[in-house]
Amino acid sequence: MGQKLQSTDDVLREALEANGQRFTEQRAAVFRFLMSTDKHPTADEVFLAVRQDVSVISLATVYKSLETLVGCGLAVKLTYGDGSARYDGRTDPHHHARCLACSRIFDVAGTLPSDEIHELHDRAQDFHVTGYRLELTGYCSHCADSMTGKERIRA
Amino acid sequence: MGQKLQSTDDVLREALEANGQRFTEQRAAVFRFLMSTDKHPTADEVFLAVRQDVSVISLATVYKSLETLVGCGLAVKLTYGDGSARYDGRTDPHHHARCLACSRIFDVAGTLPSDEIHELHDRAQDFHVTGYRLELTGYCSHCADSMTGKERIRA
DNA sequence: GTATCTGCAAATTTTTTGCCAGTAG
DNA sequence: CTACTGGCAAAAAATTTGCAGATAC
Numbered sequence A, B: 001m002g003q004k005l006q007s008t009d010d011v012l013r014e015a016l017e018a019n020g021q022r023f024t025e026q027r028a029a030v031f032r033f034l035m036s037t038d039k040h041p042t043a044d045e046v047f048l049a050v051r052q053d054v055s056v057i058s059l060a061t062v063y064k065s066l067e068t069l070v071g072c073g074l075a076v077k078l079t080y081g082d083g084s085a086r087y088d089g090r091t092d093p094h095h096h097a098r099c100l101a102c103s104r105i106f107d108v109a110g111t112l113p114s115d116e117i118h119e120l121h122d123r124a125q126d127f128h129v130t131g132y133r134l135e136l137t138g139y140c141s142h143c144a145d146s147m148t149g150k151e152r153i154r155a
Numbered sequence C: 001g002t003a004t005c006t007g008c009a010a011a012t013t014t015t016t017t018g019c020c021a022g023t024a025g
Numbered sequence D: 001c002t003a004c005t006g007g008c009a010a011a012a013a014a015t016t017t018g019c020a021g022a023t024a025c
Helices: A008-018 A025-036 A043-053 A059-071 A114-123 A141-145 B008-018 B025-036 B043-053 B059-071 B114-123 B141-145
Strands: A076-078 A086-088 A095-099 A105-108 A127-140 B076-078 B086-088 B095-099 B105-108 B127-140
Touching: A008 A025, A025 A043, A025 A059, A043 A059, A059 A076, A059 A086, A095 B127, A114 A127, A127 A141, A127 B095, A127 B141, A141 B127, B008 B025, B025 B043, B025 B059, B043 B059, B059 B076, B059 B086, B114 B127, B127 B141
Parallel strands: A095 A127, B095 B127
Antiparallel strands: A076 A086, A095 A105, A127 B127, B076 B086, B095 B105
């Protein structure tokens, strides 16, 4: 709770200033929550969690703050076409695994080996690659257990 | 153009029947259009294109048809959190590259080498992997050309 | 002091749904 | 025949926006 060397708030303040934006309590609360969870919350979930932390914040501000964080490279927006976008506060390289049954998203450590990344750069001719995103699909252990095995056909 | 052995319609009919669904002219038109383009159209774009082909079809039906195709494994739904979902009729394994400037999506041939896929399976402990999706981000040649080089910072 | 940010409510955009008539099998 | 589909228009869900007052710097 106290101030450490380079607290979460400091990281945010620095990133915001680098992008010519101001540090506000609302943005800090959103950022703190994102950093504190390995869930991948929707804007609405962030809103519900953060409103307990900060007395007042509106959903619109949460949307704006999240967009600001993404713009500063402090968060990543994930979409799956099933309802709402999700936000990930982890900025170190990692992958995601999404359960096709319960839609939860799990982190998977690691990155592709650099030679594979080079290979991809080469294959994407005429395209200047700056990043990539890898998502596994399948079934989490919980959902896999509660299945007979017959429904697990569609990838 | 004419009917070959195993026409596009036949493929569709077969897939639909396998999933206990009926073959209809609307679904066929949507499917034909999806197969005929390497763009990655939104539902609305499919609607606009298909309504010229088939005399009457409604946007709601396009949505329903696309969802049916996805359910039969004949199309893939892609979302990027910037507006609408996009649909891809190519079902052979390939990757996508998305331009951060113009939002267009390009196909990138190939798959990950199988040892890398095994590696991913292993790393995603307790998760039954059935598939994956790899997306490159960056700038297409057209957008890269029209940039000074300074704006190309954010990945 | 001033440009930027927040909150509110209204607007937009995208997608889904209910219901009746039409049609595939 | 009968259940599944399509069309329509209305609803729902998610996200964005305009503006006035508050706030960071």
